[in-house]
Amino acid sequence: MARKFFVGGNWKCNGTTEEVKKIVTTLNEAEVPSEDVVEVVVSPPFVFLTLVKSLLRSDFHVAAQNCWVRKGGAFTGEVSAEMLVNLGIPWVIIGHSERRSLLSESNEFVGDKVAYALSQGLKVIACIGETLEQRESGSTMAVVAAQTKAIADKVTNWSNVVLAYEPVWAIGTGKVATPAQAQEVHCELRKWLHDNVSAEVAASTRIIYGGSVNGGNCKELAAQADVDGFLVGGASLKPEFIDIIKAATVKKN
Numbered sequence: 495m496a497r498k499f500f501v502g503g504n505w506k507c508n509g510t511t512e513e514v515k516k517i518v519t520t521l522n523e524a525e526v527p528s529e530d531v532v533e534v535v536v537s538p539p540f541v542f543l544t545l546v547k548s549l550l551r552s553d554f555h556v557a558a559q560n561c562w563v564r565k566g567g568a569f570t571g572e573v574s575a576e577m578l579v580n581l582g583i584p585w586v587i588i589g590h591s592e593r594r595s596l597l598s599e600s601n602e603f604v605g606d607k608v609a610y611a612l613s614q615g616l617k618v619i620a621c622i623g624e625t626l627e628q629r630e631s632g633s634t635m636a637v638v639a640a641q642t643k644a645i646a647d648k649v650t651n652w653s654n655v656v657l658a659y660e661p662v663w664a665i666g667t668g669k670v671a672t673p674a675q676a677q678e679v680h681c682e683l684r685k686w687l688h689d690n691v692s693a694e695v696a697a698s699t700r701i702i703y704g705g706s707v708n709g710g711n712c713k714e715l716a717a718q719a720d721v722d723g724f725l726v727g728g729a730s731l732k733p734e735f736i737d738i739i740k741a742a743t744v745k746k747n
C-alpha cells in the first residue's frame with residue numbers, strides 16, 4: 495500500500511499573533527505538491543489553534559501539541575481530546591520527547607493518551623526516540639521498541655496513527671541523523687510492527703523522521719525507502735518549511 499508523504503510542522507512553544515499570521519501567509523502563498531502527494535499538518539500552540547485553522551489554506555491541516563489522557567474534567571491546565579474534536583482540530587501530537595523528559599511522561603502514559611485520542615476520533619502523531627546515551631550504549635532499538643510497544647498495547651486500529659521517530663540527540667541541535675541512521679531505525683521499526691502488530695500495519699503506517707530537518711538535508715532523508723515524511727521543529731517556523739514539503743516529490747522519482 496502506498497504511504498502518502500507526511501510533513502508536520504511542530505511550532506512548539508513559539509510565536510506571537512503577528513508571527514503566527516506571517517507564517518500562515520507564507521504557507522498560504524506557497525506552491526507545493528497536491529494533497530494527493532503530500533499531507534501537510536502544522537501544530538501551533540493551543541492558544542493559536544483556532545486562529546491558524548481559520549486562516550490556513552484548506553489543503554493544510556492543524557494539530558494540537560498534546561491533549562489530556564482521558565475525558566476532560568477537574569484537570570487544571572489541561573486540554574481534552576473532546577475539546578479538540580469540538581473545535582474541528584483533526585490531529586494531535588502525543589509523546590514528544592520534550593514532554594517525555596521535561597514533564598516525565600512515561601511510555602504507558604503516552605500509550606494511554608494515544609489510545610484515548612484515537613477513541614475520540616483524533617488522528618495522532620505519536621513520537622518516539624532515543625537519547626544520546628541510549629544510542630551510544632547500543633540500546634536504540636530496545637528503547638524505540640519499548641516506546642512503540644506501549645502504544646501497540648493500547649491501540650487496535652493504526653489507520654489514524656503516524657509514528658514519528660525523533661532521536662532526542664538530533665532535536666534542536668543541528669545534529670541531524672544521517673540518511674542511513676534514519677533508514678536503519680525506520681526499517682527496524684517497520685519490522686517490529688510487522689512482527690508484533692501485523693504485516694498490513696507495517697506496510698501502511700507512515701514512519702516520519704524528526705530532528706534538525708531543514709531545507710538542505712530533507713531530500714536525501716526523503717529518498718530513504720522507509721522515511722515517509724518529517725516532523726519539523728525550528729525550520730517549520732521559516733520559509734524553508736516549503737522546501738521540506740516539496741521533498742515529497744523525491745518519492746515519485
Ligand SMILES: O=C(CO)COP(=O)(O)O
Nearest residue numbers: 504665666705706727728
Ligand atoms: O522536535 C522536533 C519536531 O517535533 C524537531 O525539532 P527540530 O527540527 O527543531 O530539531
